[in-house]
Amino acid sequence: MCGLFVAFSLCLVSCDGGNILVFPLDGSHWVNMKVILEELHSRGHNLTVIRASNSWYIPEQSPLYTSITVEMDDSMEDFFDVYLDEQLRVEGASFWTFLKFTKLFLSMISTAHEMWAEAFIKIVEDQKVLQSILDSKYELMLTDPALAPGLYLAKFLKLPVVLNVRWITSGEGHFALAPSPLSYIPVPGSGLTDKMNFIQRVKNFLFSSIGLFQQKFIVEPNYFAVQEKYFEGRFDTISLLQEADIWLFRSDFVFEYPRPTMPNVVYIGGFQCKPAQPLPADLEEFVQSAGEKGVIIMTLGTLVNALPADLADEVARVFAKLPQKVIWRHKGATPSTLGNNTLIVDWMPQKDLLGHPQIKLFVAHGGTNGVQEAIYHGVPVLGIPLFFDQYDNLLRLQDRGAAKILELSDLNADTFEQGIQEVLHTDSYRMNIQRMSRLHRDQPLAPMDQAVFWVEYVMRHKGAPHLRTEAYRMPWYSYYSLDVLLLMLTVLTALIVSTLGVFRFLCCRRRKKSKSKQN
The missing domain is CATH 3.40.50.2000 (Glycogen Phosphorylase B;)
Structure with a gap:
């Protein structure tokens, strides 16, 4: 055990400083992304952050990184205060008022994805910016997948991807990557625990359906133009998530309910936590x-x-x-x-x-x-x-x-x-x-050290495809083995029909013999 610990510690410092392209999300997501960037910077890595010109929290100038600023006019900074007022206003109102409010909220989500899909286009269409990115020879894309432009830019640049993630474009990350039985894994927003009765399992299933609807009809259409113009082959945002090399998952099983997971998921819950410093x-x-x-x-x-x-x-x-x-x-x-x-x-x-x-x-x-x-x-x-x-x-x-x-x-x-x-x-x-x-x-290694190790691991090995599931390459009917089930049912049906046919033939033949003897 001690030897393993020493070997792991040596691995932490064995990667020379590399070039990392970072596509973060604003707000509280940036707060914890910045913590990782501080640690990567302290270990000699060169960081470039893509930010919006109207960013709330991500400064253009920083000792940690250089920045690429994308011009954006629309801002959603006031949305959440307005949302809170609206939420209070509709509490206890009619079901139709609630539906109208939900529609407005989903419209806001769609608008956010539309804005950042356009930001991706601005980046790749600006020859000066694009050439600067290509000349920098980045080794890795570190991105927050609650919005998808980082995923698309990584695919465009053919870069390995590390996700700083708990939330994805529609829901919680596990549901896009790992087997998630709805019988005991509560869907976010359902308000359920991992102990559900029948009615609660029905509710959990319905909430899961809402998430699928949101991804397919609210989120995904905003990236259709990007997919058609800049990429070959058929794929969607979920498949890009599943192609990511490492998921730095901002949770752990002290907090999370036990559930199936995947080998490229690294749990770093509490990575931003440190012993308290003296107050002002x-x-x-x-x-x-x-x-x-x-x-x-x-x-x-x-x-x-x-x-x-x-x-x-x-x-x-x-x-x-x-x-x-x-x-x-x-x-x-x-x-x-x-x-x-x-x-x-x-x-x-x-x-x-x-x-x-x-x-x-x-x-x-x-x-x-x-x-x-x-x-x-x-x-x-x-x-x-x-x-x-x-x-x-x-x-x-x-x-x-x-x-x-x-x-x-x-x-x-x-x-x-x-x-x-x-x-x-x-x-x-x-x-x-x-x-x-x-x-x-009570962990053998601090969550932050795990996060940095796996970022550097992907850089050293130019990806981690051996840890990725092949599920994303499969059509949905193959993933759920419906084609196999259909074949088995077909064979079983053929056997039953054949057996019945043989018995019928034998019965008919016997009757004919009986009639012949009587005659």
Whole structure:
């Protein structure tokens, strides 16, 4: 075991610095992509990042990388605040209103893919940019497949692909790659666990069908023009995902439900987590002033700046009544009910705060990064899921007794206060999350070291085709062995018909002989 560990460690430093082309996704996805880039840069790799001219978080100038900027006019920066307002407005409304809202949301998804399909075209049609990319002789494409342009550009450039992934163009990555029995593997968005009764399995199947519909009719058409003009042969976005050499999967089985997986999936859940660093002096002073009562921190992530004003007032009113101090990331108008114990900030060092011994509770929206950091540092969670995967993330914590979910539609002063008091004063929440923390940390190699090893592995070997499944080359009827089943049924039917025919022939012959004897 020791020899294996030493050999693995030597492999980590055996790759000379290479040229890596990075096609990230903005928002919180960039936050964790940047963590990997920092580590790759520290090991001598040259990085080039493709970014939009109107990017929210990805700067054009950086000591970590050079950038290629794609001019884009449309921005979806305000979408999530509008989405939140609309979601609150339709809560409890009619089913048809809900369907209309869902249609608008799917339209937004389609628009995002359309924008980035056009960005791919701009890159390959700009001869100066394209020649610069070709001259750089990149050895690898590192991309986030929640949007697909990185996959198409890698295929166009014939580069090996490493995915920084949990979410793909429509759903969770496992469902595109690994066998996923719907009898015990919950589909994202279903709100189910791995223990389902019959009705829940029906619901799980229906949600799976929605994902397939979204991919085929909402996402895929946006890339038809790209496929026809710049590539030969028939393929789709899912087959490009399945062609990827390595999947750096931002999850692990302390958090995820057990399920089948594939050899080119590397689990790096919590790779962005590190021991807490000292807080800025003013923040440390505020935290220490809480005394033995401790501190509560609250954030709704990078995509939502603030709750609607009336809800923010209710939240602030509850915080003002608590004996704990509160640090709240809130970029909206200051609530009129704000108490002296509450510090409002535009940004907080979330990882360092979660690792501080004074932190008693994390009020969070349930994004993957925040959930994994809460597990790493062992802080119980009161979850307020807003959209996307957030409910399912929090459900996994709640199912393990480490969090409590408070639905946005049920959020008011009373329910919020009850939720805080329950998680704060029920010891099992902290005990369960700390147990998860111990399990998560008990690994032979840090998740970040695994991530870097496999990136460099693909560079050293110019891909990892021996780890890829051949399933993506098969038509769907072959994948599910329907052609084999059809052959077997045909043969069985032929045998039965032949047998019946022989018996009928023998019976008829016998009757004829009997009649002849009688005559």
